[in-house]
Amino acid sequence: MEGKDDVWGTPRLTRQIAFLMEIDRLKTVLRRTVLTDGSRRENTAEHSWHIAMMAMTLHEYVAEPKPDLSHTIKLLLVHDIVEIDAGDTFAYDTQGYSDKEEREQAAASRIFGLLEEDQAAEYRKLWREFEEMDTREALFAAAIDRLQPMLHNYYTEGYSWKENGVRHAQALRRIGFIDGVSPVLASFIQELLQRAVDRGFLES
Amino acid sequence: MEGKDDVWGTPRLTRQIAFLMEIDRLKTVLRRTVLTDGSRRENTAEHSWHIAMMAMTLHEYVAEPKPDLSHTIKLLLVHDIVEIDAGDTFAYDTQGYSDKEEREQAAASRIFGLLEEDQAAEYRKLWREFEEMDTREALFAAAIDRLQPMLHNYYTEGYSWKENGVRHAQALRRIGFIDGVSPVLASFIQELLQRAVDRGFLES
Ligand SMILES: [Ca+2]
Numbered sequence: 001m002e003g004k005d006d007v008w009g010t011p012r013l014t015r016q017i018a019f020l021m022e023i024d025r026l027k028t029v030l031r032r033t034v035l036t037d038g039s040r041r042e043n044t045a046e047h048s049w050h051i052a053m054m055a056m057t058l059h060e061y062v063a064e065p066k067p068d069l070s071h072t073i074k075l076l077l078v079h080d081i082v083e084i085d086a087g088d089t090f091a092y093d094t095q096g097y098s099d100k101e102e103r104e105q106a107a108a109s110r111i112f113g114l115l116e117e118d119q120a121a122e123y124r125k126l127w128r129e130f131e132e133m134d135t136r137e138a139l140f141a142a143a144i145d146r147l148q149p150m151l152h153n154y155y156t157e158g159y160s161w162k163e164n165g166v167r168h169a170q171a172l173r174r175i176g177f178i179d180g181v182s183p184v185l186a187s188f189i190q191e192l193l194q195r196a197v198d199r200g201f202l203e204s
Numbered sequence: 205m206e207g208k209d210d211v212w213g214t215p216r217l218t219r220q221i222a223f224l225m226e227i228d229r230l231k232t233v234l235r236r237t238v239l240t241d242g243s244r245r246e247n248t249a250e251h252s253w254h255i256a257m258m259a260m261t262l263h264e265y266v267a268e269p270k271p272d273l274s275h276t277i278k279l280l281l282v283h284d285i286v287e288i289d290a291g292d293t294f295a296y297d298t299q300g301y302s303d304k305e306e307r308e309q310a311a312a313s314r315i316f317g318l319l320e321e322d323q324a325a326e327y328r329k330l331w332r333e334f335e336e337m338d339t340r341e342a343l344f345a346a347a348i349d350r351l352q353p354m355l356h357n358y359y360t361e362g363y364s365w366k367e368n369g370v371r372h373a374q375a376l377r378r379i380g381f382i383d384g385v386s387p388v389l390a391s392f393i394q395e396l397l398q399r400a401v402d403r404g405f406l407e408s
Contacts, residue, residue, distance in 0.1 A: 073277060
């Protein structure tokens with residue numbers, strides 16, 4: 001990338017521009033999910049946009065007290081940036097999960113650390129909050145982040161479920177917590193998984 | 205797409221799911237800009253994520269009274285969805301611009317119209333607000349939307365500038381309004397364009 005080491009108006013701006021150009025790489029991180037037209041695998045940057053739109057569109061279904069939508073969107077936009085270094089860990093990959101935290105911690109330090117400390121800390125905090133699933137916003141964000149690939153799977157006849165031998169019980173375990181976030185979304189996704197089994201998209 | 209006409213819990217939810225699956229197509233709308241690694245053209249969904257991150261990261265530079273960041277992010281996430289039907293109109297394509305409004309109006313009616321009227325109206329309003337560039341949020345969003353492809357151009361040695369014969373004066377006209385949004389960002393982008401000319405990335 002030409003001009004990578006360019007210095008701009010201030011050291012702070014220079015670091016911000018370097019960060020913003022570095023995160024362009026999220027567009028080349030591939031997930032297991034394919035686009036709904038089946039044409040290719042989805043990348044993490046476009047996935048991040050899609051889940052932000054899903055949060056906006058489905059926010060009304062979250063139980064009271066409602067999570068703050070804007071904060072939820074920030075969690076969704078930022079939390080996957082660590083995948084630039086750590087890669088996408090497939091949801092059902094227990095092997096990959098064993099060192100996921102360590103890999104992502106190092107990634108968060110390096111990538112957010114391109115920014116000055118106050119802003120690096122802000123983004124690291126959003127990433128941690130998403131991972132810890134302790135706040136209402138983080139729980140809603142996590143629910144959406146799990147719904148999206150299941151929708152894609154359903155609408156592509158179980159493409160990545162089949163490719164990776166995922167079973168109904170495993171998918172159900174991934175969504176157990178959603179009932180506490182939104183009973184409406186929980187029933188929806190349970191129904192979707194049941195239909196997926198009935199149609200042969202997902203192994204029972 | 206299998207299951208496209210599925211009915212879910214309520215007519216409202218059914219329409220929301222249909223909308224959310226329809227907008228997946230934004231991932232296949234290609235822009236003129238290439239990724240900073242030069243590997244391929246950028247699609248509009250991943251671009252939408254990138255500009256939302258740029259708004260978060262550069263918000264501090266906007267002149268007082270500051271635009272609301274969350275509202276700006278919503279404008280950025282939603283405004284390009286019309287490209288699913290209308291396609292990406294290249295910034296310097298005067299021909300394409302002559303019927304851009306009409307094509308995008310029809311697209312907004314169809315795509316947002318997949319939703320029930322209250323939500324369709326909300327998204328159409330965000331799209332209109334972005335296009336009209338009247339509010340502080342819309343002006344900041346537009347500034348970011350113009351900065352991003354210029355950064356990509358600079359960091360790819362003027363890839364799409366060269367491919368499309370764009371000249372310095374044309375690029376300058378696109379950013380004239382940014383001085384009123386943020387003098388810091390305006391100087392930054394002017395400096396970037398000047399360096400692009402000096403390095404032979406952009407024709408003077
Ligand atoms: Ca994720």
